[in-house]
Structure formats: structure tokens, C-alpha cells
Amino acid sequence: MSDHSPVETLVEMRHIEKSYGRVHALRDVNLTIRKGEIVGLLGDNGAGKSTLIKVLSGAVPYSSGEIRIKGRPVAMTSTNDAIAAGIETIYQDSALVPQLSIARNLFLGRELTTGRLGRLDLDRMNEVAAELLKRVGISKNIPPTTPIGSLSGGERQAVAIARAMYFDSDLIILDEPTNNLGVAETQGVLRFVREARDTGHSCIFIAHNIHHVFQVVDRMVVMRRGTVVADDLSPKTSSIQDVEDVITGDHIHV
Amino acid sequence: MSDPSSLSAAHPPEQGVLRRLVAKPEFGPLVLLVAMILVFTVINPTFLSLNNIGNALTFTVELGLIALAMTLLMTAGEFDLSVGSVFGFAPVVMWAFFNAGLMPLPAAFVVAMLIALAIGLFSGLFVTRLGIPSFLVTLGMLLVVRGTALWLTSGFPQRTWDAGEQWLAELLVGDFYVGGLRVYMSLIWFVILAVIFHQFLTRTRFGNWIQATGGNPGAARNRGVPIQRVKVILFMLSAAMAALAGIISSIRVSAANPNSGTGYELEVIAMVVIGGTVLTGGRGTIIGTVIGVLILRLMRNGIVLIGVPGLAYNIFIGAIILGMMALHAALERRHNAGT
Numbered sequence: 001m002s003d004h005s006p007v008e009t010l011v012e013m014r015h016i017e018k019s020y021g022r023v024h025a026l027r028d029v030n031l032t033i034r035k036g037e038i039v040g041l042l043g044d045n046g047a048g049k050s051t052l053i054k055v056l057s058g059a060v061p062y063s064s065g066e067i068r069i070k071g072r073p074v075a076m077t078s079t080n081d082a083i084a085a086g087i088e089t090i091y092q093d094s095a096l097v098p099q100l101s102i103a104r105n106l107f108l109g110r111e112l113t114t115g116r117l118g119r120l121d122l123d124r125m126n127e128v129a130a131e132l133l134k135r136v137g138i139s140k141n142i143p144p145t146t147p148i149g150s151l152s153g154g155e156r157q158a159v160a161i162a163r164a165m166y167f168d169s170d171l172i173i174l175d176e177p178t179n180n181l182g183v184a185e186t187q188g189v190l191r192f193v194r195e196a197r198d199t200g201h202s203c204i205f206i207a208h209n210i211h212h213v214f215q216v217v218d219r220m221v222v223m224r225r226g227t228v229v230a231d232d233l234s235p236k237t238s239s240i241q242d243v244e245d246v247i248t249g250d251h252i253h254v
Numbered sequence: 255m256s257d258p259s260s261l262s263a264a265h266p267p268e269q270g271v272l273r274r275l276v277a278k279p280e281f282g283p284l285v286l287l288v289a290m291i292l293v294f295t296v297i298n299p300t301f302l303s304l305n306n307i308g309n310a311l312t313f314t315v316e317l318g319l320i321a322l323a324m325t326l327l328m329t330a331g332e333f334d335l336s337v338g339s340v341f342g343f344a345p346v347v348m349w350a351f352f353n354a355g356l357m358p359l360p361a362a363f364v365v366a367m368l369i370a371l372a373i374g375l376f377s378g379l380f381v382t383r384l385g386i387p388s389f390l391v392t393l394g395m396l397l398v399v400r401g402t403a404l405w406l407t408s409g410f411p412q413r414t415w416d417a418g419e420q421w422l423a424e425l426l427v428g429d430f431y432v433g434g435l436r437v438y439m440s441l442i443w444f445v446i447l448a449v450i451f452h453q454f455l456t457r458t459r460f461g462n463w464i465q466a467t468g469g470n471p472g473a474a475r476n477r478g479v480p481i482q483r484v485k486v487i488l489f490m491l492s493a494a495m496a497a498l499a500g501i502i503s504s505i506r507v508s509a510a511n512p513n514s515g516t517g518y519e520l521e522v523i524a525m526v527v528i529g530g531t532v533l534t535g536g537r538g539t540i541i542g543t544v545i546g547v548l549i550l551r552l553m554r555n556g557i558v559l560i561g562v563p564g565l566a567y568n569i570f571i572g573a574i575i576l577g578m579m580a581l582h583a584a585l586e587r588r589h590n591a592g593t
Binding site for chain 2: 057059079080083089091093094095096097098099100104108109110111113117118119120122
């Protein structure tokens with residue numbers, strides 16, 4: 001194993017470039033995620049956050065650069081590559097299927113079958129799902145056969161996070177997980193994120209609400225105009241105002 | 255675990271059996287079916303006679319077979335307007351090959367089915383690779399396939415009266431009596447396939463993928479579900495079932511008419527949506543489709559028996575579709591009221 005990838009490093013993105021036609025969405029992005037840390041990814045609209053996340057989760061191809069997971073180079077060409085590499089992305093609107101039950105969503109794409117003809121092992125899926133719901137603390141009166149569509153926004157986030165934890169993803173990427181949530185539900189989601197970290201998962205947390213980011217992250221990475229402009233801001237040493245200035249670029253003129 | 259209760263909004267503990275039943279998408283259509291049977295029987299008791307039921311069921315299955323496949327396709331978020339054309343085209347191909355002495359009937363059957371699968375494959379690839387809505391792709395396919403059938407035959411029906419002694423014909427549309435009820439093999443096929451399709455949609459991994467593909471394609475893709483392959487397979491299945499239905503029909507009526515099946519696509523879609531499957535995908539029910547098939551079939555049969563002019567049939571069908579859509583929309587709204 002080479003010496004630039006110490007054991008604590010989970011993900012290394014090096015010199016990532018991405019263009020859409022003539023638009024340079026990502027330019028020379030370098031990002032490192034260590035084991036068991038929550039990284040806040042910040043930036044204004046169009047700064048390149050979501051493109052970076054899509055690259056890391058295999059949803060869009062990158063033009064050049066290198067991605068290493070646990071020191072090993074990974075050709076991230078599809079979402080399956082990312083899943084195989086232990087990266088779970090929870091998108092705002094496309095994490096769950098509203099018509100399907102909690103259990104069916106938990107196992108979507110990795111269904112438990114009884115072997116013959118792809119027949120679902122619904123009993124075991126429901127059993128595991130109920131156990132999992134209990135473990136993350138949302139079991140109260142919600143049977144695992146409930147369709148996702150009848151859950152609240154916070155419950156949906158909880159299911160998506162629980163899924164990532166169950167499949168032992170090393171890195172959980174959360175895209176705006178607290179959007180449109182009430183105060184109590186937001187706190188619940190932040191609690192799950194901390195719980196995920198405390199059980200050894202790394203997280204990338206993307207949110208527009210800097211207050212939410214400050215409450216939960218260990219470190220903040222700021223992007224502006226397609227590149228990383230700061231990657232070691234700590235909520236302990238920087239104020240919200242400082243971070244906002246970095247996001248908008250105002251700190252340059254100070 | 256500072257505040258474990260913060261995420262559990264108020265969920266009703268266990269809903270009553272009755273309420274759960276009412277909430278099922280199949281409930282509305284089932285009530286309508288039962289009401290229809292009651293009304294028709296009260297007005298004209300022969301409606302429930304074995305003879306009439308037997309007749310009604312026979313004609314049921316040909317459209318029903320297509321409706322089963324269309325249910326899966328619509329659950330995945332697409333639909334197929336070319337099924338009526340394939341229904342007319344496949345038997346024309348089969349009988350043309352057979353009558354020309356090119357091959358025995360079973361081989362001609364296989365060739366016709368393979369051509370149907372190719373049509374489905376083509377539609378599926380067009381929809382998934384080029385991102386063109388299935389409405390437009392299958393509308394184009396409807397015209398191409400129908401046009402081909404007419405052109406190949408110069409518009410004349412193909413001879414089918416050699417079918418009598420063929421084991422394949424017996425297997426597909428042979429009949430036998432159960433008590434006083436004349437049962438056609440095609441009905442048996444429909445029942446078997448309905449059971450298989452229901453199990454397939456609700457109990458298998460692929461069925462889960464079908465529902466996810468229609469429900470939230472982005473989420474399905476992110477979970478590694480091959481949504482394009484799912485859709486292509488279902489387009490092929492839909493074309494294959496349309497071909498099978500057309501071949502069964504051609505043997506039953508002893509004619510392979512290049513024009514047959516015209517307008518069937520809309521009747522099939524009507525059967526599926528009346529049964530509770532959502533046009534936009536994500537939720538589909540084979541049980542509902544079977545009920546929808548029966549509703550349309552018994553309606554056609556019943557209104558004639560009670561003396562309504564047969565030409566008024568479409569008025570009733572249209573009204574049922576509108577009524578059912580209103581009902582499903584109302585249930586949906588109530589279902590989502592809590593979120």
C-alpha cells in the first residue's frame with residue numbers, strides 16, 4: 001500500500017474535472033474523506049456540490065482525475081460501482097419509492113430471495129426491517145409493510161439512513177436531508193447522522209441551512225465556481241459569518 | 255438516544271380490516287362488478303345462466319391476456335399503443351407462413367412470436383435509449399405494424415380452416431365441458447397466466463423492480479435497478495401477449511384478418527386503469543385488472559341482454575372510466591392527506 005493513503009483515509013478524489021459541453025462544472029477538485037468523520041459540503045447554487053456528489057456516487061461520469069477508496073483506485077462508471085465501493089447516496093427526492101413498503105425500499109436492488117426464480121423472502125425482509133426500525137428509534141406503530149408515501153419527511157430520511165447503516169456503507173452522502181423538515185424532525189435526522197458516525201460510518205452532509213451543518217459536522221468543505229476553496233473549516237473555530245463569507249467569496253476582499 | 259420519540263408522528267395503531275379493504279385499489283372495481291352482476295341479473299335472469307357466462311368468459315380472455323402484460327408495463331410507467339396492431343399482425347404472419355407450405359404450424363407460431371418479441375424489443379429500445387415517450391413510439395409502431403399487415407396481405411384475411419386437426423390449435427382454443435359449462439382452453443390459459451403474473455408482480459425481485467421503476471425511476475436507478483432493461487423486457491412481454499391473443503382469436507374465429515384488433519389498445523388500457531393500476535406508474539394490480547377485464551366484458555354482454563342498444567356500449571365504458579378515475583383520485587387524496 002502506498003504511503004499517500006494512510007489507513008484513516010476513506011476516499012481520495014484527485015484532480016477531478018468535469019465539463020458539460022463548454023461548461024466547466026468541476027475544475028481540479030481535490031477532496032479527502034477520513035474514516036468516521038462528518039464532512040459538511042457547502043457552496044452556493046451552481047458551485048458544483050451536486051456534480052461532485054454525483055461523480056462520487058457514479059451517477060455522472062467525470063472527464064478526468066482519480067478516485068481512490070481505501071487507497072485503491074476505483075473506476076466510478078455507474079451507481080453500482082459506488083454501491084460496491086461502500087458509498088451510499090441519499091438524494092432528496094430519489095432515495096425511496098413512495099408506493100413501495102418500508103421493507104421493500106430497504107432491500108430495493110438487494111432483495112432477499114428464497115433462491116428459486118427470484119421469489120422474495122418477504123417474511124425475512126419485514127422481520128429485518130422491523131428490527132432496523134426499532135434500532136433507529138422509529139418503530140412506534142409503524143409496521144414495515146407501510147408504504148413510504150404515508151411517512152413524514154423525517155421518517156423517510158430515517159429509513160434511508162437506516163438502510164445505509166444496515167448495508168454497512170463506509171460513506172453515506174446526504175443531499176439536503178433536512179430540507180422541508182420541522183424542528184423536531186430535523187433534530188431527529190441530525191441524531192441519525194451522529195449515530196451513523198459513532199458506529200463508524202463517514203458522512204458527507206450537504207445542506208443549505210448552515211445552522212444545521214454547524215450542529216453536526218466535524219469539518220466543512222466549501223466549493224465555489226467548480227472548485228474547492230476551503231477544506232478544513234471547523235465549526236469550533238469558524239463562525240457562521242466566516243463560513244458564509246467563504247461561500248460567497250467575500251473574504252477575499254476583506 | 256436523547257429523544258427517541260421525535261420522529262414518530264401520530265400513526266393510527268392498527269387500521270380495521272374493513273378500512274384496509276376499502277383502501278385497496280381493487281375495492282372500487284370489485285364493488286362495481288358485483289353491482290353490475292346484480293343489476294343485470296335482476297333485470298334479466300338469463301344473465302347468470304351457464305351458457306351466457308361461458309360465452310362471456312370466452313371472449314374475455316383475448317383482451318385479458320394483453321391486459322395482464324399491459325398492467326406490468328404500466329406499473330413500470332410506460333404503455334403500449336401497438337398491441338392492437340400486433341394482435342392483427344402476428345396471426346397474419348403465422349397463417350401466411352403455414353398456408354404457403356413453408357413450415358408446420360408450430361414453427362410458424364414460433365416465428366410469429368419471435369417477430370412480436372422483436373417489435374417489443376424495438377419499441378423498448380426506442381423508448382429507453384432515445385428517451386422518447388412511449389405514447390409516441392408505440393403510436394408510430396401501431397401504424398408501422400398495421401400497415402405491414404395490410405400490405406403483406408393486400409388487405410385480405412388469411413385462410414385458417416386447416417387449423418382443426420392441429421394440436422397447437424387444440425392446446426390454445428380447444429374446449430371441454432365442466433358440468434353444463436363449456437370451457438375453452440384459452441380461459442384456462444388466462445387463469446394460469448393471471449396467477450403467474452400476480453405472483454410475479456407482487457412476490458418476486460423483478461416485480462419489485464417493476465414497481466420501483468414506475469414509482470421513482472431515479473431511486474430505482476440509484477439502487478442499481480436496471481430500469482431500462484426492466485422496461486424493454488416488459489415491452490417485449492406486452493407484444494408477445496398481444497401476438498398470443500391475436501393467434502388464439504384467429505383460431506377461434508377461423509380468420510386471420512389484417513384489420514383485427516383495431517382499437518383494442520384503448521380497450522385494454524381502459525381495463526387496466528379501471529382495475530386500479532395507475533397510468534403514471536408505480537402502482538399496479540393484476541387482481542384489479544382481472545376485475546377490470548370482467549367489468550368491460552360483462553358490461554358489453556349485459557347491456558345487450560337487458561335491452562340497451564349495443565351501440566351505446568361505449569357510453570357506459572366511458573362513464574365507468576371517468577367514474578373510476580374520480581374514485582381513485584379521491585382515495586389517493588385521502589390517502590395522502592396525512593403527509
